[in-house]
Amino acid sequence: MTHPTSRRNMLRSLFGGIGGLGLASVLSREEAQASTVGHYTGPRMLSKARHVINLVLSGGPSQVDLLDPKPALARHEGQRPGSVELRTERQTGGLLPTPFQFRPRGESGIEVSEMLPQLASVIDDICVIRSMYSFNPTHTPAVSLWHTGTVLLNRPSIGSWVSYGLGSENDDLPSFVALGGGGSATRSGFLPAQHQGTPFNHSELDPVNMIPDLQNKWTDQLAQRRQLDAQQALNREYSQTFGADEYLEGRIQSMESAYRMQFAALDAFDVRKESAAIREEYGSGTFANGCLLARRLVERGVRYVHVGFSGWDDHKDLEKNYRKNCPAMDQAAAALIRDLKRRGLLDETIVVWGGEFGRTPVSESGTGRDHNPYGYTMWVAGGGFRGGLAYGATDEFGFKAIENRVSIHDLHATMLYALGMDHTRLTYRYAGRDFRLTDVLGEVVNDIIQ
């Protein structure tokens, strides 16, 4: 039972208050900024990570063609041993060997596919998790599982939880930015709306075209400043007459933030401000720009950046498609790791890579692979995760995770741990109970963090 004047009441007045902002103390600018302070109240873990960049390869990249070599596939080509009788989305055929060569790379000697030469060059900074598993073989629920920990399409995403837990480091930018991707990827669910992922269309290079209403098409900067000054004069008069009020004061500050955001975003979201050498290192294309933008954003204090790269749903023609799509992905992801490291940002940034599931080692339609939630690979770099480690294993054909299995909830718990939070203590009360990102599940995987 809760006393009516509880802290929760203060923080979460459903009506009339500013979400996340205490009704109690009002009005000074210092306190108004409390809206960007985190709500995590559990014990702080020893950790270095403060940001997350999530590289989301939607469709589901194939582990046995990229990071989980399975020589047995070639030996049993076309066969269907009993261990592959697992129901996926569609009917599948016999075992399909990878057309790509693997060899040990880096000091760690982790075996990497020839499709990922650039990532292979930074493999000693990467923690490869070969024993991921999930629960659902169709895209939408599986995507939701990755982002929110449940197939229910109404729960907050991990980016919203991180924003809610840690708050923002930069008032002039949203704390959770999504470059490609919406729906469950950006949903804040029952968490206050300021923690939702703000989508930006990064297929455009000019920030003005990426962000709705970022610039005024009819008024120049100087005139707009005059407008804002005139408005704020009226606002202050109004506050004088009305009296102290957190909303009125909050909006005065927020107007200034928005005004600054126009320029901060123009700068932050413009990859063209990078040197030619850096841009060349990342490569060209939407994903490359997204990775580079992600680095610029975490540099400026954005908590969580989602970078989407769709088109990894290869039910057929996998080899042809990989030869076309892998180089751009490989180059940009590797450049991101190198770039963060050079700038000393890798330790404080978790870069997590993967799809909503992996793919079957058995073929679909002869040249492709079906969805596989039983076992797949994700990788994590930076943020205190152990580089040069290949963790866990799938069965001899790469279908099912069998050794050191890691669920999505486990990885979420570990990411929150790396960000300094106990996943069982990051909670939000809603509809009669305290909700968590990891629901009643999730174990921190100690072996993959330093």
Place this chain on the structure above:
Amino acid sequence: VFLFLSLTLFTAPPDQAPDFAFFESKIRPVLVGKCYKCHSSNLPAPKGDFALDTKDGLLKGGATGVAIVPGKPGESRLLMALRYADTDLQMPPSGKLPDTVIADFEQWLAAGAPDPRTAPLASAVATAPQGMSVEEGRKWWAFQPLEVVAPPPTRDSRPAKNVIDAFIVSKLEQQGLSPSPEADPRTLVRRVYVDLVGFKPNYEEIEAFLADPSPLAYENLVDRLLASPHYGERWGRHWMDVARFGEDNPTGEATNPAYPFAWRYRDWIIEAVNQDVPYDRFVKLQLAADLIPGTPRADLRALGYLGAAPVYHKDLRLSEQVIGGFLTDDWDERIDATTRGLLAITVACARCHDHKFDPIPTADYYGLMGVFASTMRAERPLFDVEPEVETRFAWLQNRLFDLAYSVNLLTNEASTVVDSASRVARWKAEIETLKQEALGLQEKYPQLVAKLERYWSPPGQRRQADDAVNNGSRRRRNSASTEPFTNAVFEAAQYLDGSDPQFTFIHYKAGEARDMPLLKTGNLATPGEIVPRHFPTVLAQSDPSFKQGSGRLELAERIFSDAAPLAARVIVNRVWGWHMGRPLVGTPSDFGVQGEMPTHLELLDNLAARFIQHGWSLKWLHREIMMSATYGQASQPREDGVRLDVANLLVWRMNPRRLDIETYRDTLLRLSGRMNERMFGPSEDLQSPRNVRRTVYSRVSRGRQNSLLKNYDFPDAMQSAGGRDLTVTPLQQLFVMNSEFMHEAAAELAAATSSEAESDARLQFLFRRVLGREPTRRELELALDFLQGGSLEQYAQVLLSTNEEIFWP
């Protein structure tokens, strides 16, 4: 989802009744483990028509006769089957059970086959919940009967305007506080407009009120606005938050396409609110309009509450477990929406285990799930159709959809499903049979046949083909239709058929109802007892079971009989919150232990009791609240109030707020002279610059929420919303500073000033139009300064952007 929850351990304590202990320890585990798989009432067609998961079913026997004769093991065919004595009847088919187990059955049959499963409700109640027991729960404040509590005496010398004030002032006095003085008339008239019709009044409307010398001026204003059609647009939208109104589904895939007639449900809400349909009837129609005798067909639109609810996509190639997970998630959503939305109890917390805090055993959850597992969505005609034909039409829609969708899946996909050709042939044959049946309706009901045609016309021929049948997710942005149909539901029990290892079918048994098994830890793989459909035990005043059909109508009726006190408290609390800016119970969708206690319980009870006495009339309730001095208070901060009660729980002032997005946008449209006041009809895209209709007529998407709505805290239509967190963020201000919408409004206003010649007259015009008042001398000077280097249009935008405009004191 069941897999995530499977770690939540729940162990039912053994039944203490000594007669039943043997059954519990020796018999039941065998039945569950060895027999339920084929002989459960949870299956569409139990083998041999024999379901032994209920006592009734076990006693009744199956197609081949009686299975057990209590007290006479020798005459019990069940025992013969277990013994493998007869080669034609050997159970279980997987292999003979150990002799010791067979001996147990013999002993149990000899003892008269004691079987406790007739009273799952009683046994569920008897289990010790982890939280509050049902008995304890009956004492919880929210479940108490209502009485008209007399208002307490106050020391306040001013005459109380009505009883609300006595309750409020009495509590304030106890804390050494007093109410605030009456708000100035200008603030008051704005408050009432925003509150009742959802936009600020214009200058003329304000002045007319200020100039009205009648002592009844305020009362007349309230009455006039309550009678305005705009009232329904404002208060209908409040209800739409609770009803999680949306016009599509989160993903819009083949089996969960957009709802082309959801707008009709929205229109129905607005009409019903305008007509002040009594709240009990208003809700009953939304749950069961089709089951209430004598209901006009137009009221079928109310069923959008269930018929346009969010559903998950079900790819029928997936396993029974996966499809079953999505189906139960759909039903879970209905349980959550109805129990939190209508009763402020969080029954969905009891899906995996007894509620950890509230008196809600898991059996109560599955007792409601049966209701929704017996309720299927369908598009229903708004014209008269014979009941049997209509039911068959509803069934045909669902069956034909599944068949056409399945044919499509196995034909168009690069699928290698074994024997796909024979499956497709079988399904096509069934489509053909159903087509012939449907064509029999051609003469009498051509519109019904036209609606079904899409399922059998070859793709090349069907210009009107339903995109949903095509595999993939071709999302049409505007799926609205004006055909004479509405998104509704009908009575049909749904069962999963997993007998084909490659394909899972859902069977719809029209006109039938089913009970759900209790799923321990929410896991479909471990079905437990069958739970008869029933009303939550703690609320039931007599036998809680539902007897008619799905139980939907009984559910609706019992909310307003057995649970009437709670239902009245819940809506009165919501309405108070929408008026006052803070409800009396701070968690309006959770009156349970985890929710907040009411700040003014006696006031809530007094209002709720009189609300029922006044025929559940919302307009009565509005008047009662708005005629109070409490409502008319000023909202300015006061030193003593801030010091003693900063959260204003005691209501020493009106809560000042910002406008919500509908009210803000509508106000800007109206004051700039751009609003199109046409009511009703298919929704329009909020993004379109040509859309100048009220915001309530903008499309509400569950999959692609409009960014303006999202930025301004419009609720996610995936779940019932009890209130909105009104945040203030820079992204909101980017809209104010830079959007085309604001630009258009400012341009329109600037153009309208051309009737005035002089700058100060133009500025005065702008102040009147936008802020509804004269500028002060200082404001005029500042504005004239601005015009030295800026345009009138720019200044119009300044005024539209001010705090004063978006604030609601």
